Amino acid sequence: MIPRLRIGRVMASRLVLAVGVFAYFALSDDRFFTTNNVFTIFEGFAQLGLAALAIGLTIIAGELDLSIGSAAAVGGILAVTWAGLGLVPAVLLVTLVGAGFGAIQGYLIHRLKIASIVFTLGTLIGLRGLAFLISNEDTVVVPDLDIARVVKHQLWIFSPFSLVTIAVLIATAVFLWYSRWGREIFAIGGGRSEAVAAGVPLRRPLVLTFMLSGAMAGLTGALTSLKSGSAAPGGFADLLLPAATAALIGGVAITGGSGSVLGIAVGSLTLRFVISGLSLRAEPYYVLTFVTGMLLLIVIALELLVDRPEARQRFGMWRARLGRGGSRASPA
Amino acid sequence: MKERLVTERVVEAEAAEEAAARAASPWRVPVVVGSAVLLLLLVGWITTPRFVTVDNALIIVRSASIIGIVAVALTFVTISGNFFSLSLGETASFSAIAFSFMIAEGWGVPAALVLTLLLALTFGAVQGLVVAAGANPIITTLGAGAALFGLAAVLTENKTMRTGSHVADWLGRGRPFGIPNQTWAFVILTIVAALVLTKTPFGRRLALVGSNAAAATATGLRRGTIAIAAFAIASLGAGLAGMFTAAQVGQGTTDQFPELTINAIAAVLVGGTVISGGEGSMLRTAVGAVFIAGLDNLLVIRGYSFGVRVTVTGLAVLVGVSLFTVLRRRAV
Numbered sequence: 062m063i064p065r066l067r068i069g070r071v072m073a074s075r076l077v078l079a080v081g082v083f084a085y086f087a088l089s090d091d092r093f094f095t096t097n098n099v100f101t102i103f104e105g106f107a108q109l110g111l112a113a114l115a116i117g118l119t120i121i122a123g124e125l126d127l128s129i130g131s132a133a134a135v136g137g138i139l140a141v142t143w144a145g146l147g148l149v150p151a152v153l154l155v156t157l158v159g160a161g162f163g164a165i166q167g168y169l170i171h172r173l174k175i176a177s178i179v180f181t182l183g184t185l186i187g188l189r190g191l192a193f194l195i196s197n198e199d200t201v202v203v204p205d206l207d208i209a210r211v212v213k214h215q216l217w218i219f220s221p222f223s224l225v226t227i228a229v230l231i232a233t234a235v236f237l238w239y240s241r242w243g244r245e246i247f248a249i250g251g252g253r254s255e256a257v258a259a260g261v262p263l264r265r266p267l268v269l270t271f272m273l274s275g276a277m278a279g280l281t282g283a284l285t286s287l288k289s290g291s292a293a294p295g296g297f298a299d300l301l302l303p304a305a306t307a308a309l310i311g312g313v314a315i316t317g318g319s320g321s322v323l324g325i326a327v328g329s330l331t332l333r334f335v336i337s338g339l340s341l342r343a344e345p346y347y348v349l350t351f352v353t354g355m356l357l358l359i360v361i362a363l364e365l366l367v368d369r370p371e372a373r374q375r376f377g378m379w380r381a382r383l384g385r386g387g388s389r390a391s392p393a
Numbered sequence: 394m395k396e397r398l399v400t401e402r403v404v405e406a407e408a409a410e411e412a413a414a415r416a417a418s419p420w421r422v423p424v425v426v427g428s429a430v431l432l433l434l435l436v437g438w439i440t441t442p443r444f445v446t447v448d449n450a451l452i453i454v455r456s457a458s459i460i461g462i463v464a465v466a467l468t469f470v471t472i473s474g475n476f477f478s479l480s481l482g483e484t485a486s487f488s489a490i491a492f493s494f495m496i497a498e499g500w501g502v503p504a505a506l507v508l509t510l511l512l513a514l515t516f517g518a519v520q521g522l523v524v525a526a527g528a529n530p531i532i533t534t535l536g537a538g539a540a541l542f543g544l545a546a547v548l549t550e551n552k553t554m555r556t557g558s559h560v561a562d563w564l565g566r567g568r569p570f571g572i573p574n575q576t577w578a579f580v581i582l583t584i585v586a587a588l589v590l591t592k593t594p595f596g597r598r599l600a601l602v603g604s605n606a607a608a609a610t611a612t613g614l615r616r617g618t619i620a621i622a623a624f625a626i627a628s629l630g631a632g633l634a635g636m637f638t639a640a641q642v643g644q645g646t647t648d649q650f651p652e653l654t655i656n657a658i659a660a661v662l663v664g665g666t667v668i669s670g671g672e673g674s675m676l677r678t679a680v681g682a683v684f685i686a687g688l689d690n691l692l693v694i695r696g697y698s699f700g701v702r703v704t705v706t707g708l709a710v711l712v713g714v715s716l717f718t719v720l721r722r723r724a725v
Contacts, residue, residue, distance in 0.1 A: 125531060175718045178476060178531060179668045183714060186655060187707025193700030294700070298651075302539050305532055315529045347551050347647070351543020357536030361528045 163275020251318025466630020517628020604671025
């Protein structure tokens with residue numbers, strides 16, 4: 062029972078895209094391919110990669126966790142509040158709380174047999190309220206700014222934050238590839254009724270998926286907030302858009318069951334290349350939002366045209382009708 | 394092989410149980426929605442004398458109106474089996490800006506009104522078209538929302554667009570028979586939408602496509618057309634909300650409706666519309682919008698903070714959707 066590997070065509074196209082985007086900006090702007098800017102790109106990647114992994118895993122499992130933005134906001138406030146315990150304990154604690162919350166969320170989604178988009182929409186609202194509650198509706202600030210300095214300390218093109226993200230990505234990739242539990246996540250996303258019929262338990266992968274997305278959301282909220290030294294209860298409200306865009310650019314199929322951590326990482330990097338290139342041209346944030354939204358729509362359109370057999374078939378029929386060949390025009 | 398058969402039998406039995414429960418008690422969900430409203434009234438009446446008064450009822454219904462208009466329109470999308478749209482707030486903001494611009498340019502109220510609504514209709518139809526082609530509605534509308542926000546911000550350089558005249562004041566502030574125009578629109582739209590859903594061929598097709606897409610396609614219904622129409626209607630509702638608000642406050646901005654999308658979805662969910670489609674009621678959605686506004690109003694009068702109010706709204710959504718899901722499945 063090995064998950065469908067789509068490394069071949071899809072992954073290759075994503076890698077080519079990433080290299081192409083990087084090369085375009087590197088050639089068009091001297092400031093792009095410098096140590097400091099690559100460091101900045103990795104800082105953005107550090108936050109985005111975890112969020113994209115959180116949403117990407119749930120998409121792979123055939124679900125959707127809409128609550129990651131609010132969970133990150135709660136995680137950020139908890140991390141800043143607990144910063145007095147020390148950097149590592151605070152971050153670990155927040156990650157555990159996120160994992161615990163996610164596990165309960167996954168368990169309830171399984172137990173109540175409720176659509177995850179509905180349940181996580183409820184927690185999206187509820188957790189946002191909780192973020193305001195526990196912060197007394199105000200920005201919370203770390204007692205000691207040394208913590209912020211440690212998190213964003215520059216080591217060549219990396220920082221502790223981006224190194225943590227890279228380590229988490231690698232660990233998750235290994236877990237998904239080599240463990241039975243990881244492969245179950247792919248199995249229930251690809252064809253749920255077939256997987257259940259073949260004896261895959263539904264509860265374990267569901268709980269695990271939402272546990273991981275909760276943990277990643279908490280972790281990205283914690284590290285991002287500790288890095289800036291403060292956390293606002295209204296923060297991370299727009300996390301879902303870049304996260305989903307990065308995951309889908311990275312080849313995670315929205316229909317579930319296929320995708321890879323490497324793809325999610327490449328997708329996150331590609332999006333950060335674009336954001337960085339546009340930021341260097343001093344484009345305002347709303348242009349970045351516009352471009353991200355358009356990228357998401359383009360990826361959706363491409364996936365419809367390229368990855369779906371019936372769309373390909375329809376395309377073949379058009380070609381046949383236009384008299385330019387197209388032998389696959391027979392309707393299935 | 395034996396295991397597989399057992400699982401299949403379990404799945405079949407569950408489906409049969411579900412169908413039986415649905416047939417046995419079509420009143421269960423309406424009863425729960427009605428009880429929730431009565432409970433709210435009772436608690437409010439006992440604890441807060443100011444809550445159950447005619448004046449306060451008008452305040453609640455007025456604040457429910459904008460959300461209610463959008464929620465009722467969104468219900469078409471949900472019943473059609475396309476979950477919901479995440480671009481409603483952005484569509485409303487875009488419409489508010491477009492309307493303000495047209496008024497400021499002196500195009501006159503009728504032209505501005507018609508053109509704004511046509512614009513909103515077009516945005517919705519385009520999103521419906523993408524969804525009809527097979528894209529995931531949540532992700533599509535997430536991208537479309539970001540693109541719309543970005544487009545509006547680029548066009549206005551993210552500055553407030555003022556109407557600069559009083560010609561549209563009546564639209565936003567008029568009170569025929571002492572009741573605001575927005576509330577009239579909410580009530581009339583709910584009635585019209587309910588009639589469209591239950592009495593017209595379009596409404597019946599919508600519910601059929603939502604409850605069983607395969608059967609609907611087999612009987613010759615065009616799923617694509619239904620999806621396009623449903624998203625166009627939802628977008629039209631958002632456009633109407635944007636226009637009313639722009640006329641009322643005399644301006645439009647890109648982030649005028651930060652909570653509209655989530656609140657409208659919450660109203661649909663609290664109203665007990667089945668998220669997977671096929672079953673729902675405009676009246677219940679309207680009651681859902683009034684319930685959420687009433688709950689918020691009660692908590693405001695009682696002096697609770699924003700955090701408490703948002704948390705309670707989230708909990709109401711969570712409890713509501715969980716209860717409806719369980720009630721629809723189990724014969725109690």
